Amino acid sequence: MRDLSRAKGYDHAAKYLDGLWRRAVRVTGESAPIRERRDALAALAELRIAVEVFPWDRQAGQTDRANLLHRLELCERAGGADHEVSQRQLALGIGVGESTVKRSDARLVAAGWLWRAEQGGSGKSSKWVLGKPSTGAADEVSPVDPNRQVGHEAPGYMDGVNRRHVPATTSAARSVEPAELDFRLLSDLMARDAFRARGLGKTAAEVVAALAHRDGQTAVELAASTRRHRATVHARLALLMEHGLVVKVGELYYLADGLLDTPAKRPQGSRLPSWQPVDRWDEVAAGLGVFGTGYRQWCLYAFDRIAADEVYRRVREHARPARPTTELTDQDWAFLNSWSTDFEGTDRVVSA
Incomplete structure (x- = not known):
């Protein structure tokens, strides 16, 4: 509250705190x-x-x-x-x-x-x-x-x-009707480079999650399962089949054999360079030219954070500290008495 008040003024801080309190009361009451x-x-x-x-x-x-x-x-x-x-x-x-x-x-x-x-x-x-x-x-x-x-x-x-x-x-x-998807798989796929905007796209991840939830669907059924337009679903299915992730049998679409054996989520803390694909999702991303996008984004954020921390450090070092209050001990007063007497050549005494 004090930091916000100093940065944007007391009125803004009071309004923010009031809104925060009202939301907390509403959430706890409901x-x-x-x-x-x-x-x-x-x-x-x-x-x-x-x-x-x-x-x-x-x-x-x-x-x-x-x-x-x-x-x-x-x-x-x-x-x-x-x-x-x-x-x-x-x-x-x-x-x-x-x-x-x-x-x-x-x-x-x-x-x-x-x-x-x-x-x-x-x-x-x-x-x-x-x-x-x-x-x-x-x-x-x-x-x-x-x-x-x-x-x-x-x-x-x-x-x-x-x-x-x-x-x-x-x-x-x-x-x-609500979407019929494997939502945990969808959440894991969203972070993979293969499903970035310039790769397969998020709708392709929804199609894979829909087939993981119920394999063997027509394009019309997939449009209903994902709640996306049929033309969009057809386009994503063609792209998925081109990269061997989905196969078509008659009018039904199925996930490729062993596709879900590859973990959809990268191991925590895994930051491999962009030239080292390690699984099938990475190979698809490399074929689309988007592999390493997440790694480069992570590096950019890390460098920005280092630069920001350096700026904050310099600001702290060069900030003028508040003037400290004067607190003199008995020895300080004795020294001032002796100094003033010697300097002025008189018997004037400095008192507290």
Whole structure:
């Protein structure tokens, strides 16, 4: 509070603290009390179901869902809805840029899925809390705000033949069947280089997750399972077949033999150079020319952090310290008495 007040003024800090308190009161008032770890895990399981069945629409909704799924994994490991993660760590975890994560966080905070408990700083990640929107908000409020979208994200723009944006407040949006995907596999695939924007793309990861959930589907069934346009699904299926990840038998599509034997998630802390592919996903990424994108992004963030830490260090060293209060001991006063007497050649005594 003091740091924010010094940086942006007391009024801004008071307004921020008031909003934080109101959100905390709302979340605690609408949530059942959590007394044990199993209560927290049950609440997270309920939240995961809410995220999986919500009708996330368009590319922005696709990113928002990946955002929440990654955060849910962190929360499940920690055993509670509160967690610490920086936006750069999140960008690496879901395979997008930092600016994309910032926009996604803003949409999720506005919709009530997420709120920031504590702002991060130098060498410290922000603290976040996951939660479900207020009663009925999951059906009434879409985290993809049409008023914030521009260009290709604008409702109805190049989004398939005769397809237009349906506000989430209508009965048509509430009646949409939820996506049928292996969401844990999808969350792991999102961070792989092969499914970056210039590679296979996030929709291709959804197709793989849909076939992992139920193998042997037609293109029409996959469009329903992923809730993507049929033309988009056909294009991704062609790309997946070109790289040997999916095979077609008649009108049905199947995952290639042994595809899921390759771990979808890279080992924690594995930062191999871009010229060393180690598994099938890396080989596909190398064939698409995107292998090493995540590694280069990680290096860029690491160098930026080192540079920022160096700047903070220099600022701290050159900052003028506050003037210390004068605290003189009896010996100091004795010395001043002796010095003043000798200097002035008089019997003048300095007193406290």
